[in-house]
Amino acid sequence: MQKRQEPSRSPYREVQSHTVYRAPAPPQQVRRRRRKKKKRHPGRLLILLCVVGAGVFLAGGAWRGLVPKVPGHNTIALDAGHGGVDLGATGLLNEVDLTEATVRALEEMLRADPHYTPVLCRPYGEGMGINERAAAARNARADLLISVHGNAEETGTASGFECYPLPPGRKNHDESLKLARLMGQQMRAAGSTLRGEDGVRYAYYVANGDGSYEKRILDPSADSEDTADSSFGVLEGAGCPAVLAEQCFITNEQDVAAFGTAQGCRLVAARYYLAICDYFGTQPVYDEQGNALPQNEQN
Ligand SMILES: [Zn+2]
The missing domain is CATH 1.20.5 (Single alpha-helices involved in coiled-coils or other helix-helix interfaces)
Structure with missing residues (x-):
């Protein structure tokens, strides 16, 4: 009860009276x-x-986006998985050796073909973040992106090719799926077994709720098409039809012998190259072994 009388001497009043004389x-x-x-x-x-x-x-090379596009000429973004201190998976070889050997051969073939301009998502021998890789493709206004990886598994028994197009619900899904199927067909023709449905699968990172993510793999026919979960970042950010390929198991002897050696990587690169030619409907200048074809005057 006493407290009710105190306000007459409260600090608030004192402060108020001071400020009056400060002449603001x-x-x-x-x-x-x-x-x-x-x-x-x-x-x-x-x-x-x-x-x-x-x-x-x-x-960042965004100025390249201002260069007008030439009809009938396509820019292909090539992403050699891992790089720098990130060697990728280890098996009978380091994954990064496979990704770089394959991309080098594919770059050479595309550069020799007047229909294409290859663009690297990262320099050889260097590492780069996923967002930067995707930005490199976007800035170059790439028409396609292929991300090259090698698969790994503990027992050494798993083998075969699988690839991941941008999943349903994305602007470039249909075109990505088209390229993925062509890549699967080419790898089957090269003698590889195909995992998933004709070598095609969808990958998602599903949030666990504790900040961690779990990779979920779905077959195209099982996909409900309403998932909001992200797929591989390099595909999501590329701004064009995009496929990530696991070209073989670097933990499997037969796979490595066929598709992981320098010669094997060149053979796979030739298959990816033929899939790209198929996709755009252009006449290849390399055969399925990666040998340059004799050019007639039309080319
Ligand atoms: Zn990888």
Whole structure:
């Protein structure tokens, strides 16, 4: 009850009485000063953003997106999985050796073909983040992306080819599936067994709710098409039809002998190249062994 009488000496009142004698600046002046300060900030920030933006634009290669596209000529983004300190899976060889050997051979074939321009998602021998790899494809305005990987399994018995197109619900799903099926057909013709449905599967990262993710693999016929879970980041971010291929098991002797040696990687590259030619309907300039075909004058 006593407390009710105290407010007459409360600190609040004292403070109030002090401020009365401080004679603060007229409200208008204060307002003007504040307004000036506010004006300065956006200007400086804008200049800073422009400078940083231009730097990122040039360094990131976004300027390439301004180059007009040539009809009938296609840019193929090639992503050699892993790289740098990331050797990928280990088995009878390091996965990264397989991914780079295959991409090198595929790059050579595409470069020799006047219909195509290959673009690397990362430099050879270097590592790069998934988002940067996808950005490299986007900035180059790639028409297709192929991400090359090798599979691994503990017992050494698993073998065969499988590949993952952008799953249903994505803008480029149909075209990705078309390329994936062509790649599967080519690998079957090369003597590989096909996993999934004709070598095609969908992959999703499903959130466990504790911040971790679990990889879920579905066959195309089992896919419900309504999943919001993300697939491989490099596919999701490429901005074009995209397929990730596990070309063979680096833990399986027969697979490595056929598709993991330098010669084997070249053979797989030739098969990927023929799948690309099939996809766009162009005349190949390499055969299924990776040998350059004699060129007639039309080419
Ligand atoms: Zn991999």
